Amino acid sequence: MFQRLKWIAVIVILGLIAYEYTGSRSGPPVGEAAPDFTVPMLDGAEFTLSEHRGQIIVLDFWATWCPPCKASLPALERVYRAHAGEADVFVASVNTDRANAQRDTVPGFMAQRKLTFPVLFDQGMRISQTYNVKSIPTMVVVGRDGAVHAVQVGLPANSVDAIAEHLETWIAEARAASPAP
Numbered sequence: 001m002f003q004r005l006k007w008i009a010v011i012v013i014l015g016l017i018a019y020e021y022t023g024s025r026s027g028p029p030v031g032e033a034a035p036d037f038t039v040p041m042l043d044g045a046e047f048t049l050s051e052h053r054g055q056i057i058v059l060d061f062w063a064t065w066c067p068p069c070k071a072s073l074p075a076l077e078r079v080y081r082a083h084a085g086e087a088d089v090f091v092a093s094v095n096t097d098r099a100n101a102q103r104d105t106v107p108g109f110m111a112q113r114k115l116t117f118p119v120l121f122d123q124g125m126r127i128s129q130t131y132n133v134k135s136i137p138t139m140v141v142v143g144r145d146g147a148v149h150a151v152q153v154g155l156p157a158n159s160v161d162a163i164a165e166h167l168e169t170w171i172a173e174a175r176a177a178s179p180a181p
Contacts, residue, residue, distance in 0.1 A: 026134035027151035034142040035130045042106060042119035047092070049142070056149075056174045057142040058091040058167060061122070061133045064101060064109045068155050069137045073115055075163035080117035082168070088144070089171060092118040096128055096136060141170045144178040 028034065034057075038048040049057070060076050062069035076093060083089035095106055102121045110119065122128055131140060135153055143149040149170065156166040 026132060026153045027138050028131045028140060028148045030148050030151055032148055033146055034140070034148050037127050037130060039120050039123065039127065041121065042095075042110065047118070047120050050146075052090050053146050054144050055088050055090045056144060056171055058089070058171065059120075059140045059142070060093045061096055061128060061131075061136050061138040061140070062093055063096045063136055064105050065097070066136050071160075072137050072139075072155055072163055073113065075160045075167065077115050077117055078160065078164045079167045079171070083171070088175070090118075092120055094120045094122050094127055096122045096125060096133075099123060139167070141167075141174055143174045149174045149177060 034049060036048070036050045038046055041047050058076075058079065060069075060072060062073065064070075073093070076091065080091040083091055095102055097106060099121075102123070106119060106121075110116075120127070127133075131138075137153075137155065139150075139152040139156070140148060141150040150173070152166070155163065157163050
């Protein structure tokens with residue numbers, strides 16, 4: 001029995017290593033142009049990525065049923081509030097719940113947690129597919145030049161403070177990489 005479990009563990013580990021090296025990573029390729037999209041928002045407006053060219057854009061892909069996503073949202077709120085008055089940074093979340101949950105669950109979820117950042121609705125998982133998001137949470141930072149600056153799959157840290165610090169570092173790096181015109 002122990003021998004069988006040992007071989008199963010070896011096969012799983014080799015499979016994970018092969019998966020890592022086959023380029024099957026989640027998220028869009030860093031350095032390439034961020035694909036444009038237009039989607040509805042929680043507030044009823046429409047969001048088009050290309051209309052925000054020249055801004056640093058932080059997108060956090062999440063769902064209401066995802067525990068790690070719930071853990072990252074307070075950090076996203078902190079970063080959103082820190083940059084709310086700045087014209088060169090746009091912080092938003094991309095909700096991947098099904099359409100009925102987006103309509104029925106997300107508004108109450110946001111209100112209950114006092115989250116005020118913009119919510120983009122990924123209807124039919126179109127953005128997730130385009131951006132190659134295979135797991136959530138996934139954070140994507142797009143630079144002023146419209147290229148993907150950074151991608152983080154999963155939580156980058158274990159605390160709200162550390163996650164917010166991680167996002168702030170990416171924003172600062174994106175500012176340095178493509179200064180304002």
